[in-house]
Structure formats: C-alpha cells, structure tokens
Amino acid sequence: MTENESEQPPTPVVGLAAQLEQIADQLVLLARVQERLHGLFEAALSRDVDLQAVLRKIVMTAMDLVGARYGAMGVLDTDRGENGGLAEFIAVGLSKQQLADIQGLSFPEGRGLLGHLIHDPVPLRVDDISEHPDSVGFPPGHPEMHSLLGVPIHIRGEIYGDLYVADRFDGSPFSVRDQTMIVALAGAAGLAIDDARLFRQLRLRAEEFQRLLVPRLxxxxxxxxxxxxxxxxxxSLLGGDWYDALLVSEDTCAAVIGDVLGHDIHAAAAMSxxxxxxxxxxxxxxxxxSxxxxxxxxxxxxxxxxxxxxACLARLExxxxxIWTLxxxxxxHCxxxxxxxxxxxxxxSVDSDLPLGVDITVPRRDHTHPVPAGSxxxxxxxxxxxxxxxxxxxxxxxxxALAAEHAERPLRAFVQALTEGHPSGDGRDDLxxxxxxxxQASPAPNSATAQR
Structure with missing residues (x-):
C-alpha cells in the first residue's frame, strides 16, 4: 500500500446505511399515511355518509398515525364570526367513566391552547401543556393531558376547524415527523370533509328531483x-321507479307501478x-x-x-x-x-309478459282475481x-310476512312499515x-264491466 493510499479516508459505509434506513423509514411512513387516507376517503364517499362519522374517522386516523392516546376535532362556529368559538367538538379516546365525568360540559369556548390554534392557525406542538403561556388548565372531570399536537384544517381557503392529538402511548413528546404526518392528514381531511358535505348536498338534491317526478296521489x-x-x-344514483293511480270512472280505479332500467338522469327522465x-x-x-x-x-x-x-297495470272494478275484481x-314486473x-x-303470481321496449309483436294478456271488500x-x-x-x-x-303483520294498520302506516322493514340492498336501487x-260495498257492476 502506498503512502497516498494509506491517507485516503474510509468509505462512509455507516453513513450510507443510516441514510438508506432513513429513506426506508420514510417510505414506510408514506405507505401508512396513504393507507389511512384511502380509508378516510372511503368513509367520506360511502353511501351511508354522515359528516359526524367522517370527522370522527379523521380524529381516529390521526391518533393511529402518531400513536396518541387522545384526539379531538374542533369545528369553528362560522355563524358567530371568526372569533366565535366552536360549533362542534368531537373527542375520541376518553373512557366511559371519563365521558360520564365531563357529560354536561359545553363545547370548549376557544380559550387556552385551543384558542391559541384558532386565532393563530399554524401547527402547534407542545411538549408540556402546563408550561405553555396560553394554557388555562382543564375543566373538572377532564383527564390530565401532557403533550399536544394541533393543526388547522382548511377548506377552500377558509379555516374549518382544528385537529388535535394528545399524549403518545409511549410517553414521548410529539416529534417533527408526527407533525409532518398530521399536517398531511389535515390537508386530506379538508378535502374529505368538503367531499362529504358536497355528497350530502348532492343526495338531498337528487332525492328532491326524484320526488318531484313522482306524483302525489x-x-x-x-x-x-x-x-x-x-x-x-x-x-347521484337516480332511479326509474314510479307509481300512479287515478279514477277512470266513478267506481273503477286504475293503478300502475313501474321501473325503468338504469340509475341515471336518463332513466329518471324516461320514467317521467x-x-x-x-x-x-x-x-x-x-x-x-293489456x-x-x-x-x-x-x-x-x-x-x-x-x-x-x-310495469304492472291494474284496475279495481x-x-x-x-266483491271487486282486480x-x-x-x-x-313483480x-x-x-x-x-x-x-x-x-x-x-302469473306468467308475466315481456317488459316494455322488447318486442311489440308479442301479445299481452290480462288476468283477473276476485277482491273481497276490505282487502x-x-x-x-x-x-x-x-x-x-x-x-x-x-x-x-x-x-x-311483513304485510300480514301490519295488515290491520291504516294504509299510510302500512306502506311505511313495508318500506322500513325491507332488507338493505347494495345502495344502487330505489323502491x-x-x-x-x-x-266496503261494491256497487252494481256497470254495463261496460258486465260486458267484459
């Protein structure tokens, strides 16, 4: 070995290994965050979407990401202005006894560290809550908390609320890495909350549109x-189900129920x-x-x-x-x-004819059955x-079985019982x-009825 070779510094294998380990750790971290965010958006876009459930899911996701014992979401009261305090406060991690101890307390008023984050909406990481100058302690019955990490949630450029986690299970303070994850989660949470709100608005408008197409009897x-x-x-899934009924004479009633294939605006328009x-x-x-x-x-x-x-078209005459005839x-149709x-x-039950829109050359048939008064x-x-x-x-x-069970109820309550007791579907069909x-008494059959 030459003198020059002996003076060369050793290859920094240890430093490179540490960097690779850090990169691998970051990849694992990103995978965890991606997995949690995927679950978050699934909750926001589920057919049973409920904003409260989405908010709670966000809090639980934050707690899981950083191993926190407690978590909370504070939603600003926008009706009372920028400094109006909180309209909602969703707390997660409290035991049943702790929940019982604080039951009856009003929402936090936005003072102390909660107020600090409301009025200064930037990430806040505190190792010891009691030593922070804005700390005002906890209300009676509230569990003691020591460390805090809070970040604001923005929706469309406006502050929606704040996401908090407190006290890691391992007792260590929250790290810069924890803060990075919660900040990323808060950004996705804003999108998920906005989607949940828009999704609910879409549902309400779709239902209103659909009901406008279905007549009142x-x-x-x-x-x-x-x-x-x-x-x-x-x-967003409009349906093609409809019903109608009208008197075709003073003693004969026609009724129809039908279902247009499809679950979109075209099906709804075709139904109408x-x-x-x-x-x-x-x-x-x-x-x-027929x-x-x-x-x-x-x-x-x-x-x-x-x-x-x-479709099923019927006449009661x-x-x-x-005695009446159906x-x-x-x-x-059913x-x-x-x-x-x-x-x-x-x-x-009879052999049904072809649906409408299949083959107009195939004849259609009528069926009859006696209907006693009171049926x-x-x-x-x-x-x-x-x-x-x-x-x-x-x-x-x-x-x-449902129909027999509720047959004696007033007719409005009867149909409500049938719809409330039906098995849950996959969310893709209206009914x-x-x-x-x-x-109770049938008049004498008219001449037209007698001729048939």
Whole structure:
C-alpha cells in the first residue's frame, strides 16, 4: 500500500446505511399515511355518509398515525364570526367513566391552547401543556393531558376547524415527523370533509328531483290509497321507479307501478315521460290493462328512446255486492299482492309478459282475481324485495310476512312499515310501493264491466 493510499479516508459505509434506513423509514411512513387516507376517503364517499362519522374517522386516523392516546376535532362556529368559538367538538379516546365525568360540559369556548390554534392557525406542538403561556388548565372531570399536537384544517381557503392529538402511548413528546404526518392528514381531511358535505348536498338534491317526478296521489274516493317512494341510498344514483293511480270512472280505479332500467338522469327522465304517456292513455278509458300496455309499448318504441321498462297495470272494478275484481297485466314486473280481510297475504303470481321496449309483436294478456271488500292490493318494485345477500324468494317471503303483520294498520302506516322493514340492498336501487283498498260495498257492476 502506498503512502497516498494509506491517507485516503474510509468509505462512509455507516453513513450510507443510516441514510438508506432513513429513506426506508420514510417510505414506510408514506405507505401508512396513504393507507389511512384511502380509508378516510372511503368513509367520506360511502353511501351511508354522515359528516359526524367522517370527522370522527379523521380524529381516529390521526391518533393511529402518531400513536396518541387522545384526539379531538374542533369545528369553528362560522355563524358567530371568526372569533366565535366552536360549533362542534368531537373527542375520541376518553373512557366511559371519563365521558360520564365531563357529560354536561359545553363545547370548549376557544380559550387556552385551543384558542391559541384558532386565532393563530399554524401547527402547534407542545411538549408540556402546563408550561405553555396560553394554557388555562382543564375543566373538572377532564383527564390530565401532557403533550399536544394541533393543526388547522382548511377548506377552500377558509379555516374549518382544528385537529388535535394528545399524549403518545409511549410517553414521548410529539416529534417533527408526527407533525409532518398530521399536517398531511389535515390537508386530506379538508378535502374529505368538503367531499362529504358536497355528497350530502348532492343526495338531498337528487332525492328532491326524484320526488318531484313522482306524483302525489289524487283523491281516489271511494277508494283508499297510499304510496311511498324511496330514492336509492347512493347519492347521484337516480332511479326509474314510479307509481300512479287515478279514477277512470266513478267506481273503477286504475293503478300502475313501474321501473325503468338504469340509475341515471336518463332513466329518471324516461320514467317521467312513460308515466305521463300512460296517464294520458288511461284517462277516461275503458280498455283492459293489456290493451293499454300494448299501446304504450308501441308509442314508446315509435317516438322515444326509453330504456327497457317493467310495469304492472291494474284496475279495481265492481263485480258484485262486497266483491271487486282486480284485472291486471304485467310487463315483466313483480306480481301484485292481495291481503284479504282476515289478514292473509298472498301473491297473485302469473306468467308475466315481456317488459316494455322488447318486442311489440308479442301479445299481452290480462288476468283477473276476485277482491273481497276490505282487502288490500299492493303493487311494488323489486327494490322492496331484492338484496345481494339473499335469493329473491327470501325477499318475497319476508315481504309477505311483513304485510300480514301490519295488515290491520291504516294504509299510510302500512306502506311505511313495508318500506322500513325491507332488507338493505347494495345502495344502487330505489323502491316504490302502492297500496289500494276498495270500498266496503261494491256497487252494481256497470254495463261496460258486465260486458267484459
């Protein structure tokens, strides 16, 4: 070895290993943050989205990222101005006893360290809360906390609130690395909160739009009727379910329920168009349901681009004293349900004809069944019986049991019970149900009815 070679410094293997280890540690950190943020956005965009649940998810994510014992979210009260304190305060990590001890306390008023972050919205990391000049202690019953890390949450350039974590489980103070993670989380949290709020607004507007398309039932005296429409749980998914009913004579009531294929604005528009066209065909018409559905099918295929549609069109007409006749035609739809005065529920199952929009050359058929006075006829869409976790037959049987259980209730309460008791679906289908009760006494059948 030469003299020059002996003077060369050793290769910094130890320093390089430390750098590589630090890089690997940062990669693990980024993967953890990405995983938590993915879960956060899943919560914000779930079909059962609730802003309170999203806020709580953010707090729990922050606690998990830095190993904190306590966490909280303070939401500013924007109605009271910039210095108006907090409108909400979501605390996580307290035991049942601690929650009981502080129950009844109002939201923090934005004083002390909480107020410091509200009025000076930059990250705050405190190793010893009691030694900070802005510390004012804790209210009675509140657990003692020692270290604090707080960061502001911005939404669209405005302060929405603050995210706090306190006391690491290992007893060490919060580090710069902890602060970096919570700052990153707060940025994503602002987006998630904004998405949750927009998602809720979208749901409310979609539901309002859908309900505007579905009519209120007119006065059907002497018949009694009630109906419920429930939009799909997933916001932005408009449905094609609809119902309608009207008197076609003083003693005959027509009722229809239908479902346009699809879950978008096109399906909702097609539903409205189909319903109005059918209502025009029904008005002052004595044609049987099969004839009207065939006429509707021809018109839809000739002058519209309406998607495939299922429908059940029925007429309740007098037959004899205390006896009515249900005459119906089904275009690929669920069968009507009949509940007799003794509370027995059954489906009037028949071989259904093709849905509308498939083949106008195939004839349509009518079916009849006697309906004793005091009975209830129920028409419904498949959203009331379908569930991805069970066969459709299970849903049908469950609906029968529900109908029999609530048959004695007033008609409005009855249809509400059916919709509230249906199995939860996958969030992609709306539902509609229409129930009709004829008068207790049937008038003498009119001449047109007798001729049929």
């Amino acid at each position: 007119p006065d059907l005296y002497p018949f009694e009727a009630a109906a419920v429409y429930r939009p799909a749980p997933t916001p 168009q189909t319903r109005h066209m059918l209502r025009a065909f029904l008005y002052d018409s004595d044609s049987p349901p 004839s009207i559905l065939a006429r509707l099918d021809r018109a839809l295929q000739a002058i519209t681009d309406t998607p495939v549609t299922t 007098p037959e004899a004293p205390a 005459r119906w035609s089904s275009a690929g 069968p009507p349900m009949l509940i007799t005065p003794d509370g027995q529920a059954r489906y009037l 209830t006829v129920v028409l419904f869409t498949d959203g009331l019986i379908e569930c991805p976790r069970q066969p459709i037959d299970v849903g049908l049987e469950r609906l029968l 509609a149900v229409l129930a009709l009760r004829p008068p």
